[in-house]
Amino acid sequence: MPSFPALSDSWFADAEFDASYGHTLSSLRAIAPIAAPGGFAERWQSWREQAKTMDAAPAVLSSETAHGRRVSVIEHAGVDGTRLRAWLVEPLSSPARVGVVHGHGYGGRGAVDLARVPDDAAAIFPVARGLPTLNAGIGAPEPQAEHVVAGIESTDSYVLGLCARDLWMAADALGTLVGSLPLYYVGESFGGGIGALALPWDDRFIGATLIVPSFGQYDERLAVQCLGSGETVRGYVAAHPEARDVLRLFDASSALGFARVPVRVEAALWDPYVPPQGQFGVANAARMLELAVLPAGHAGHPGLEKVTAEAIAGSRAHLARALRAAS
Incomplete structure (x- = not known):
C-alpha cells in the first residue's frame, strides 16, 4: 500500500464538521460493499449489449497542437443519441500503444489534464452530459443539485446510469478515430x-485508477451529511423513499465487485464532499486492488503537492503494469 503523510487533526480545525466521520483506516477497510441486488449484472450487461448496437459516429470539430500532442474537440453520440462533445488527444511522433478514457469531477472539465496520460497514449476526455464546459445543459440539467437526481424516477433514465453508459460510447469514439x-x-x-459503474461490463478495459470515487456504498452515504452531491441525494431520498430502489442499480461499490481487471483506488481518510466510508466501500469491492490511502480529499492541506505527485506517479505505474499484463 503506498504511503502518504498522515492526516493531522490540526489541518481542518475550522471545518464545519469532522469529515473523517469518526473513522480510522482500520474501520474504513472493514466497510463492506453493498451486495448487488438480484438482476444487477444482467441489467448492466443488457445496457452494454444495447450500446454495442449504437454508432458513436464521432466527428472532429477542431484540432491544434498543444502540450506536444494533437488536441481535438470532437463530438460523438451518447447512449440515447444525444450528441456530446469531448477532447481527443493523440501523440504526434508515433502510433499510440494504449488508450485512456479520462473522466472528471462534478465541476465538469474546462481543459485536458495530461498528468496521468503517458506520452505514448491516445486519450479521450469525455465531458458528462449536462456538465460544463463542452456539454453544459446538453442531455441533462447543469446545476449539480438538479443533475444528480435527473431521471431518478426510472433506472433507464437516471442520469448517473446514462453518464456511465456514455463512457462506452466515448471509448467507441476513441477507437473509431485512432x-x-x-x-x-x-x-x-x-x-x-461512474467509471466504477461502467468498467466491469466493457472488456476493452485492462485496468483503472479511481480517485476519491463517488456513488459508493449508499447505506453509508445516505446516513451522513456532506457538502457534495450526496447531500442532494440524501434529501431527495428522505422525501422520496422509493428512489432508494433505483439507487441500488447505481452503487459503485456493488458494480466494482464484477470487475476482473486491476484497479487502483486512491481513497481519502478525510473528505467533506465524498464521505470516506463511500470511497472505501468502492475500494473494498475491488478483486484486484491497489489501494493508495490519501490523507484528505477535496481539500487543501500541508504536503498536498507531494501527495498529488506521488499519486500521479503511482497511477502511471499502475497503467504500465496493466498494459504489460495484458500484452
Missing part, C-alpha cells in the same frame, strides 16, 4: 464513481 487499443480508465470523484 484505432483499436487496449483501454485504461482514469476518473476522479464523480468520474471515479
Whole structure:
C-alpha cells in the first residue's frame, strides 16, 4: 500500500464538521460493499449489449497542437443519441500503444489534464452530459443539485446510469478515430464513481485508477451529511423513499465487485464532499486492488503537492503494469 503523510487533526480545525466521520483506516477497510441486488449484472450487461448496437459516429470539430500532442474537440453520440462533445488527444511522433478514457469531477472539465496520460497514449476526455464546459445543459440539467437526481424516477433514465453508459460510447469514439487499443480508465470523484459503474461490463478495459470515487456504498452515504452531491441525494431520498430502489442499480461499490481487471483506488481518510466510508466501500469491492490511502480529499492541506505527485506517479505505474499484463 503506498504511503502518504498522515492526516493531522490540526489541518481542518475550522471545518464545519469532522469529515473523517469518526473513522480510522482500520474501520474504513472493514466497510463492506453493498451486495448487488438480484438482476444487477444482467441489467448492466443488457445496457452494454444495447450500446454495442449504437454508432458513436464521432466527428472532429477542431484540432491544434498543444502540450506536444494533437488536441481535438470532437463530438460523438451518447447512449440515447444525444450528441456530446469531448477532447481527443493523440501523440504526434508515433502510433499510440494504449488508450485512456479520462473522466472528471462534478465541476465538469474546462481543459485536458495530461498528468496521468503517458506520452505514448491516445486519450479521450469525455465531458458528462449536462456538465460544463463542452456539454453544459446538453442531455441533462447543469446545476449539480438538479443533475444528480435527473431521471431518478426510472433506472433507464437516471442520469448517473446514462453518464456511465456514455463512457462506452466515448471509448467507441476513441477507437473509431485512432484505432483499436487496449483501454485504461482514469476518473476522479464523480468520474471515479461512474467509471466504477461502467468498467466491469466493457472488456476493452485492462485496468483503472479511481480517485476519491463517488456513488459508493449508499447505506453509508445516505446516513451522513456532506457538502457534495450526496447531500442532494440524501434529501431527495428522505422525501422520496422509493428512489432508494433505483439507487441500488447505481452503487459503485456493488458494480466494482464484477470487475476482473486491476484497479487502483486512491481513497481519502478525510473528505467533506465524498464521505470516506463511500470511497472505501468502492475500494473494498475491488478483486484486484491497489489501494493508495490519501490523507484528505477535496481539500487543501500541508504536503498536498507531494501527495498529488506521488499519486500521479503511482497511477502511471499502475497503467504500465496493466498494459504489460495484458500484452
